[in-house]
Amino acid sequence: MTAPSLGQTGAVSATTWVPLAGAAHRIAVEVLLHGPLSRAELARRVDLSAGSLTRLTKPLVDHGLLVATEVAPTGSRLGRPSQPLDVVAAAHHFVGVKLTGDHAHGVLATLRAEVVATAGRPLTDHAPDAVADVVAEVVAELVGTGGRPVTAVGVSLGGDVARATDVVRAPFLHWHDAPVPLGGLVHERTGLPVVVANDVTALTASTHWFGEGRGAPTFALVTVGAGVGFGLVAHDRLVAGDGTGTGRIGHHPLSATGPVCDRGHRGCATSLLTIGSLTAQVSVAHRREVSYDEVLDLAQAGDPAAHRVVDDAGVGLGRLVTAAAGFTSAPLVVLGGEGVRLAEVARDAVARGMAVDRDPAAVPPRLALQSPSFTQWARGAAVIAIRTFVLGA
Numbered sequence: 001m002t003a004p005s006l007g008q009t010g011a012v013s014a015t016t017w018v019p020l021a022g023a024a025h026r027i028a029v030e031v032l033l034h035g036p037l038s039r040a041e042l043a044r045r046v047d048l049s050a051g052s053l054t055r056l057t058k059p060l061v062d063h064g065l066l067v068a069t070e071v072a073p074t075g076s077r078l079g080r081p082s083q084p085l086d087v088v089a090a091a092h093h094f095v096g097v098k099l100t101g102d103h104a105h106g107v108l109a110t111l112r113a114e115v116v117a118t119a120g121r122p123l124t125d126h127a128p129d130a131v132a133d134v135v136a137e138v139v140a141e142l143v144g145t146g147g148r149p150v151t152a153v154g155v156s157l158g159g160d161v162a163r164a165t166d167v168v169r170a171p172f173l174h175w176h177d178a179p180v181p182l183g184g185l186v187h188e189r190t191g192l193p194v195v196v197a198n199d200v201t202a203l204t205a206s207t208h209w210f211g212e213g214r215g216a217p218t219f220a221l222v223t224v225g226a227g228v229g230f231g232l233v234a235h236d237r238l239v240a241g242d243g244t245g246t247g248r249i250g251h252h253p254l255s256a257t258g259p260v261c262d263r264g265h266r267g268c269a270t271s272l273l274t275i276g277s278l279t280a281q282v283s284v285a286h287r288r289e290v291s292y293d294e295v296l297d298l299a300q301a302g303d304p305a306a307h308r309v310v311d312d313a314g315v316g317l318g319r320l321v322t323a324a325a326g327f328t329s330a331p332l333v334v335l336g337g338e339g340v341r342l343a344e345v346a347r348d349a350v351a352r353g354m355a356v357d358r359d360p361a362a363v364p365p366r367l368a369l370q371s372p373s374f375t376q377w378a379r380g381a382a383v384i385a386i387r388t389f390v391l392g393a
């Protein structure tokens with residue numbers, strides 16, 4: 001798509017938006033996801049009269065969220081040039097930070113979630129103040145790179161979050177006991193609006209609007225990496241309860257003969273599919289430390305131990321995909337997470353596993369693979385900030 005020339009001038013007051021609701025929210029989302037849109041097309045999409053649309057779009061244009069773009073009339077010399085509405089994505093920046101047990105991965109993203117810069121810091125101390133310090137350092141580095149004011153910050157992590165600010169439980173950070181007011185701690189240090197979310201929920205949101213789920217009203221997301229995650233979009237809505245990640249399929253049973261997880265389940269999703277499980281099994285077989293990428297490389301090269309472990313994991317992942325699609329009626333399953341290269345290396349095993357529990361007459365779900373980069377996770381955190389502070393989702 002070539003960008004039309006912009007007919008709008010004036011300052012953008014990116015930090016004064018009030019989160020939108022109702023029809024204004026729907027208008028902003030339609031333009032964000034599908035713009036530029038003519039006013040007639042927009043009115044049709046949100047089911048409003050031309051008059052209502054004009055009334056509702058004016059404050060959005062005044063605030064700089066929407067702009068009227070000028071498109072030169074084509075064909076006839078007659079008639080006024082149309083002025084489709086669009087957003088100027090690069091005029092608004094957001095920081096997303098994904099926390100793991102040992103690292104903070106950050107991105108600076110535009111209003112359309114295009115990543116324009118990345119930054120990261122190791123996480124060596126899990127004390128809440130120390131974690132907030134590291135997040136603030138990542139934010140400070142990214143704020144300096146974009147040349148534009150940052151509107152808001154999103155932070156995502158594996159665990160449960162209450163009221164979009166307090167971390168109730170985060171196993172990778174060993175936060176179990178009292179809620180950690182992470183959003184408040186980061187806000188104190190940055191002065192920016194901050195939202196905190198479960199990492200799989202955040203990744204599901206960015207996949208829905210700006211990723212492999214675009215245009216799919218219903219899809220499931222399965223992530224493999226340090227843990228196993230599940231996210232769901234149904235009828236174009238992100239299915240997520242307040243304070244929780246969507247579902248907990250980490251211990252879903254997949255094999256009667258697999259290894260045993262830390263809770264004593266044999267062959268559950270965690271015991272079969274996580275990076276830690278695959279590397280531990282192959283390291284024992286080879287009597288040395290073997291990295292995850294090396295496990296997958298060895299399997300591809302025909303190493304018997306690595307091939308067996310990766311093949312079993314692939315079959316298990318296939319069964320998990322069929323379960324995810326079966327329980328949700330999702331015609332599309334997106335596979336993501338930092339361990340997702342498993343699905344590529346064990347492609348045949350995944351296909352075999354998908355067939356195990358499926359009625360032969362049933363249509364298998366379509367699969368889409370995401371990049372394993374941590375940038376994907378951090379981008380999800382930025383999208384949660386966009387949804388929360390701009391669009392009022």
Ligand SMILES: [Zn+2]
Pocket residue numbers: 250251261262263264265268269270271
């Ligand atoms: Zn388990």
